[in-house]
Amino acid sequence: MTRVVVLGAGFGGLELSTVVAQRCGTDVELTLVDQAEGFVFGFSKLDRAPDVVTASGLAVDGWIPVDPGTCETAFPGVYAVGDVTSIGTPKAGVFAEGQAAVVAERIVATVQGGTSAARYDGRGICYLEFGHDRVAKVDVTFRPGERPVGGLEGPSTALAADKSAFGTDRIRRWFGHEWVPAA
Ligand SMILES: Cc1cc2nc3c(=O)[nH]c(=O)nc-3n(C[C@H](O)[C@H](O)[C@H](O)COP(=O)(O)OP(=O)(O)OC[C@H]3O[C@@H](n4cnc5c(N)ncnc54)[C@H](O)[C@@H]3O)c2cc1C
Structure with a gap:
């Protein structure tokens, strides 16, 4: 059983969790974590990476650097999407969602024992x-x-x-x- 933990149920986290859950079913143990009780569509903004991210060592100068094509961080198997990254796209939900879709493809491929060539196009x-x-x-x-x-x-x-x-x-x-x- 592959374990997938998604921190943040915003645009990115919701898209990622939805695709992985739908495509992998019971082959993954998926945990979606958020500090908020609910999601207010289109009205959230991170001013900087949350403390938990900074403390993890993922962030550099306040944001998480990722491979702009795969959204993989410097830590193998750990991805970051959306506002929390320094990927270079505007901090908007559509970009977070697009990045999440690519990460989801890559996680699904890994769960199914393969690899994915999916890359984020910006x-x-x-x-x-x-x-x-x-x-x-x-x-x-x-x-x-x-x-x-x-x-x-x-x-x-x-x-x-x-x-x-x-x-x-x-x-x-x-x-x-x-x-x-x-x-
Ligand atoms: C007024 C306003 C209007 C906007 N309009 C648009 C628009 O029209 N179109 C558009 O594309 N974008 C819009 N945006 C931007 C958009 O909301 C963000 O870019 C988008 O939400 C980013 O998605 P994300 O998944 O990266 O992060 P978010 O959606 O911000 O999700 C991050 C999640 O992480 C959670 N979180 C934070 N810290 C912790 C913690 N320590 N532990 C657990 N959970 C935590 C938060 O509760 C949140 O749910 C708007 C923003 C604002 C402020």
Whole structure:
């Protein structure tokens, strides 16, 4: 039985735990740890790595350095994703999620006795609200040592539906229920 411990149930931790749990089932003992009682979608920000991370020796100058393609730390078998890293992408949930998806692929491959060639490509998207049910989308890729490349799409009502589906999909996959807007 492989043991996987995920510290932090934010964007990165939720995506990672979801994929590993779904793909590995009872082949892993998965533990997801968080200090908070619940997750507030899109409104969290780490100002620096938590003390537990600093004390572990993972952080350098306040953040965890990782291989930008694999998100592996200097410690074999230990990965870090999202805001807590110095990977070079903006500190936003979509980047944490994208990195987590790659780490999940690599962990699943290890559990199944193989290896994975999955690598993080630095891509992320961001929606911009224009009001009147119109939304634009920025799609941008950050590669180490290069200028970011990307573009702006919209605004349009089609992208408003896209944005809504983006949020709904995460709630469904991570928490197993439908999104109910606040009254
Ligand atoms: C106002 C605001 C608006 C934002 N809007 C967007 C947006 O529209 N799109 C976007 O992509 N990003 C947005 N972000 C950024 C986004 O929320 C973060 O970049 C994202 O949450 C990072 O994901 P993460 O998994 O790296 O870390 P987090 O989501 O911050 O998760 C870290 C988790 O670790 C837990 N934790 C911390 N310390 C400990 C400890 N000692 N022990 C146990 N658990 C611990 C925390 O409770 C938290 O759940 C926004 C941020 C803010 C503040």
